[in-house]
Amino acid sequence: MGNSSKLETGSERAKGVMRIRLNGEERGITQDLTVSALLQELDILPDRVVVEVNMEVLEKQDIGHRVLKEGDQVEIMNFIGGGSERAVLLN
Amino acid sequence: MVDDRLTIAGRELKSRLWVGTGKYKDFVETQKAIEASGADVVTVAVRRVNITDRAKENLLDYLDPKKYTILPNTAGCYTVEDAVRYARVARAAGVSDLVKLEVIGDERTLFPDTAGLIEAAKILIKEGFIVLPYTNDDPVVAKRLVDIGCPVVMPLAAPIGSGLGIRNPYNLKILLESVNVPVIVDAGVGTASDAALAMEYGADAVLMNTAIAGARDPIAMAEAMKYAVKAGRLAFKAGRIPRKLHATASSPIEGML
Numbered sequence: 001m002g003n004s005s006k007l008e009t010g011s012e013r014a015k016g017v018m019r020i021r022l023n024g025e026e027r028g029i030t031q032d033l034t035v036s037a038l039l040q041e042l043d044i045l046p047d048r049v050v051v052e053v054n055m056e057v058l059e060k061q062d063i064g065h066r067v068l069k070e071g072d073q074v075e076i077m078n079f080i081g082g083g084s085e086r087a088v089l090l091n
Numbered sequence: 092m093v094d095d096r097l098t099i100a101g102r103e104l105k106s107r108l109w110v111g112t113g114k115y116k117d118f119v120e121t122q123k124a125i126e127a128s129g130a131d132v133v134t135v136a137v138r139r140v141n142i143t144d145r146a147k148e149n150l151l152d153y154l155d156p157k158k159y160t161i162l163p164n165t166a167g168c169y170t171v172e173d174a175v176r177y178a179r180v181a182r183a184a185g186v187s188d189l190v191k192l193e194v195i196g197d198e199r200t201l202f203p204d205t206a207g208l209i210e211a212a213k214i215l216i217k218e219g220f221i222v223l224p225y226t227n228d229d230p231v232v233a234k235r236l237v238d239i240g241c242p243v244v245m246p247l248a249a250p251i252g253s254g255l256g257i258r259n260p261y262n263l264k265i266l267l268e269s270v271n272v273p274v275i276v277d278a279g280v281g282t283a284s285d286a287a288l289a290m291e292y293g294a295d296a297v298l299m300n301t302a303i304a305g306a307r308d309p310i311a312m313a314e315a316m317k318y319a320v321k322a323g324r325l326a327f328k329a330g331r332i333p334r335k336l337h338a339t340a341s342s343p344i345e346g347m348l
Contacts, residue, residue: 050180054174057183078137078184079135080135081135
């Protein structure tokens with residue numbers, strides 16, 4: 001349990017955990033995490049994704065120094081197969 | 092037909108068949124079908140990365156950017172806001188400034204919301220996007236889209252994924268003579284003859300996904316579509332004979348016993 005504290009919720013705030021909304025779901029992450037550090041934690045290669053924070057699209061060069069804040073809405077997107085099809089929309 | 096290339100926003104394209112990348116079994120099949128189709132424009136959709144169950148492979152690993160023009164779409168967007176948002180995300184991926192703009196107006200038919208389409212197109216054009224609009228087979232809307240700066244129009248043949256073929260050939264013909272930009276028939280093609288017909292009417296290209304991906308043998312259908320589009324284009328350029336009610340003999344009467 002102890003070493004998974006990064007992903008825990010609620011009273012963990014004192015230990016440096018904050019809540020964000022990641023791809024539509026609540027998630028606890030380490031405070032002051034940059035977007036690129038978050039991607040690293042999620043094992044996602046930054047060159048294949050686009051990140052939005054609070055509806056603002058981040059340029060590739062900005063993900064290294066953009067620090068996430070409590071309550072941020074983060075969307076990590078990529079390209080998938082598609083012609084024209086019904087989709088799951090962002091919230 | 093070396094000189095019969097299609098140029099869109101300064102990009103010279105070899106193929107008049109454009110293909111989508113959805114609904115395939117896997118990336119290998121996607122790649123093989125695209126290869127067989129000879130297409131050099133391929134559409135992709137923008138979606139959330141699956142955080143919990145994430146595949147290591149990415150579609151873009153299978154599409155050589157030197158070989159293909161990647162055309163992100165805003166499929167699944169029902170509002171101007173969503174379509175603009177998805178377009179911005181797509182551009183940030185850094186593959187191109189092109190966007191196939193879709194603003195869907197109805198869930199059952201996936202018909203475009205053309206009022207929303209024009210509004211979203213205006214916003215994106217102002218931001219420097221090259222907007223390729225998925226629209227209805229409405230000549231007036233097509234003209235509006237050209238007026239606001241779309242370099243092409245992409246009218247549907249029939250509802251997306253329906254395979255019904257060209258449902259309104261007269262509207263399509265009127266649309267083709269109403270605008271002076273390339274017209275790409277997008278959506279509704281069911282089989283090779285539908286694609287050939289669109290080209291025979293004078294469409295500049297055809298975009299399809301389901302007709303290939305949903306075929307029993309997608310790779311073979313991709314090849315069929317390649318020839319259909321070529322045949323249709325050649326027939327259009329060659330000029331078909333007029334239809335006549337009665338026969339005209341092909342063999343001369345002279346010299347008969």
